[in-house]
Amino acid sequence: MQTKEMFTSRWGLLLAAIGMAVGTGNIWRFPRVAAQNGGGSFLIPWIVFLLLWSIPLLMVETAMGRHARKGTIGAFGRLMGPNYAWLGAFVGFCSMAIMFYYSVVAGWCFKYLSGAIGGGLLEQSGEQYWTAFQANGWESIVFHLVAMSVAGAIVYRGVIDGIEKASKILIPLLFVLLIGGTLRAVTLPGATAGLNFLFNPDLSLLLDYRIWLEGLTQSAWSTGAGYGLLLSYAVYTSKRDDIVMNSMTIGFGNNSASLLAGIMVICSVFALAPADPGAPAAEELLQLGGPGNTALSFLWIPALFQQMPFGRLSLILFFFALVVAAISSLIAMIELGTRIFMDAGMDRRSAVKFVVVGGFLLGLPSAYSIQFLMNQDNVWGIGLMVSGFLFAVAVNKFGVRRFREELIEPARNDIPVGRWFDILLKWVIPAEFLVMIAWWLYQATISDPRWWSPVAVFNLGTCVFQWAVAFILFRLFNGRMAAATLTESEG
Amino acid sequence: MQIGTIVMMVLVLGLVWGGFAVLLWMSIKAERHGD
Numbered sequence: 001m002q003t004k005e006m007f008t009s010r011w012g013l014l015l016a017a018i019g020m021a022v023g024t025g026n027i028w029r030f031p032r033v034a035a036q037n038g039g040g041s042f043l044i045p046w047i048v049f050l051l052l053w054s055i056p057l058l059m060v061e062t063a064m065g066r067h068a069r070k071g072t073i074g075a076f077g078r079l080m081g082p083n084y085a086w087l088g089a090f091v092g093f094c095s096m097a098i099m100f101y102y103s104v105v106a107g108w109c110f111k112y113l114s115g116a117i118g119g120g121l122l123e124q125s126g127e128q129y130w131t132a133f134q135a136n137g138w139e140s141i142v143f144h145l146v147a148m149s150v151a152g153a154i155v156y157r158g159v160i161d162g163i164e165k166a167s168k169i170l171i172p173l174l175f176v177l178l179i180g181g182t183l184r185a186v187t188l189p190g191a192t193a194g195l196n197f198l199f200n201p202d203l204s205l206l207l208d209y210r211i212w213l214e215g216l217t218q219s220a221w222s223t224g225a226g227y228g229l230l231l232s233y234a235v236y237t238s239k240r241d242d243i244v245m246n247s248m249t250i251g252f253g254n255n256s257a258s259l260l261a262g263i264m265v266i267c268s269v270f271a272l273a274p275a276d277p278g279a280p281a282a283e284e285l286l287q288l289g290g291p292g293n294t295a296l297s298f299l300w301i302p303a304l305f306q307q308m309p310f311g312r313l314s315l316i317l318f319f320f321a322l323v324v325a326a327i328s329s330l331i332a333m334i335e336l337g338t339r340i341f342m343d344a345g346m347d348r349r350s351a352v353k354f355v356v357v358g359g360f361l362l363g364l365p366s367a368y369s370i371q372f373l374m375n376q377d378n379v380w381g382i383g384l385m386v387s388g389f390l391f392a393v394a395v396n397k398f399g400v401r402r403f404r405e406e407l408i409e410p411a412r413n414d415i416p417v418g419r420w421f422d423i424l425l426k427w428v429i430p431a432e433f434l435v436m437i438a439w440w441l442y443q444a445t446i447s448d449p450r451w452w453s454p455v456a457v458f459n460l461g462t463c464v465f466q467w468a469v470a471f472i473l474f475r476l477f478n479g480r481m482a483a484a485t486l487t488e489s490e491g
Numbered sequence: 492m493q494i495g496t497i498v499m500m501v502l503v504l505g506l507v508w509g510g511f512a513v514l515l516w517m518s519i520k521a522e523r524h525g526d
Contacts, residue, residue: 010522040499047506192492199503200495242521249518252511259507414521 005159006236012164013237015171019328021224021254028297030258031265035286037214040201045215050251056424057225058247060391063407065234071339072228074485080397082482086474087390091228092340093470094387097380099333099359101366101373106326107143113319126299137368144367151330152356159236170328177321178260185267194270213436223254226388232336244413272304344484375457379466389433392425400425
């Protein structure tokens with residue numbers, strides 16, 4: 001079956017897919033994770049796992065979406081058989097659950113951009129501004145609605161007039177903002193200390209397994225490998241479109257944006273960190289977790305940027321970059337949900353309305369309570385590892401070699417795919433997942449005596465409980481989902 | 492700037508930014524050829 005909508009060019013798909021991968025996490029998560037894990041040493045596993053986890057899974061997603069011409073439920077059902085559609089439902093729900101709170105965070109970016117433009121952000125300390133914003137529960141809800149509405153309006157216009165057109169503006173703009181911010185940061189006095197911190201490696205740290213696990217987590221989290229988002233975009237690509245080089249370009253593009261953001265943030269922090277003895281040092285600032293792990297962006301960046309020449313302009317550009325990154329990822333998440341409902345027979349406009357209204361309502365708990373948001377970030381962020389593994393399971397069930405020969409090799413690939421793909425999918429990716437999950441289970445049980453509790457914010461019990469509820473419900477309704485999705489309805 | 496910083500900057504930025512630039516160039520070239 002062919003869908004009517006298609007990306008008009010390889011360039012359009014690439015920009016949309018890079019927009020999907022480059023999100024707010026590149027700007028605030030990468031600098032913090034790199035700082036917490038040894039700076040230069042961390043960059044080595046981060047690049048290794050780009051090649052050994054993220055790029056192969058991006059290739060799998062592209063091939064599955066194009067093969068099935070359906071969203072996650074239909075793609076898993078088509079590849080593995082109707083009895084396995086529920087695995088695709090879990091993958092799709094994982095990304096949708098992230099969308100519910102990601103839109104709230106995107107709303108924070110809108111709020112801070114408006115504060116930087118209006119000047120309110122500069123009149124108080126970052127902490128005062130944040131506290132006043134969070135105390136005003138309705139404001140967080142209004143900006144959550146703004147974020148969902150803006151991204152929803154883009155998806156509502158369709159793949160060509162909405163997603164592709166918006167990406168052609170947003171992504172070059174985002175890179176211009178990041179490059180401008182990076183050039184500004186490296187020319188600040190004292191920025192060299194930031195470069196030393198980010199790049200100078202302590203090779204002995206490579207013997208610590210945690211660096212490797214954090215490298216894998218960051219790579220998967222940031223590139224979007226295993227989310228099902230690229231799968232949803234691949235539905236709208238031509239059969240002859242390159243799979244290998246496109247997946248590599250998305251992965252390298254994402255990591256390039258992370259490095260730009262890392263240099264921009266880390267050099268700014270080192271150059272502008274307060275000199276008073278009581279204030280946190282630059283290294284400490286970079287490692288702060290804070291609300292939703294955003295302390296650096298929402299509490300400190302405003303304070304730091306105020307001190308520099310053209311500080312207000314820099315602040316506006318920083319939060320504008322965050323808004324652009326957030327929206328380009330949010331539209332991919334809304335498209336993922338929209339595609340699933342279109343597969344079940346809805347037209348695009350009704351499906352977008354349903355996803356946007358549903359996403360707004362299900363995001364309300366996260367907009368109202370930061371504890372709830374942090375819980376969801378933990379549960380479904382780790383859930384993405386499971387989700388990525390399910391893609392490897394699907395390919396192994398179908399047959400790795402058959403998958404390569406029938407679904408990847410027929411495309412016009414400028415870079416040939418060889419047996420290395422079989423080895424990665426059959427052995428390397430499952431091994432990476434098993435080691436990581438085993439490590440997480442071990443750490444979670446020894447470090448928390450109440451690890452079994454299903455109602456804690458961060459623990460093993462809450463993750464397993466919520467995943468189990470999702471798996472059981474999707475398994476129970478598998479027959480109905482498969483029947484609704486695997487019919488030859490036109491999307 | 493420390494020597495380790497310079498070496499890692501050349502390696503990491505060369506691989507990631509250089510790789511991205513080459514892949515983009517190859518994509519543009521392929522698109523011009525109608526692939």
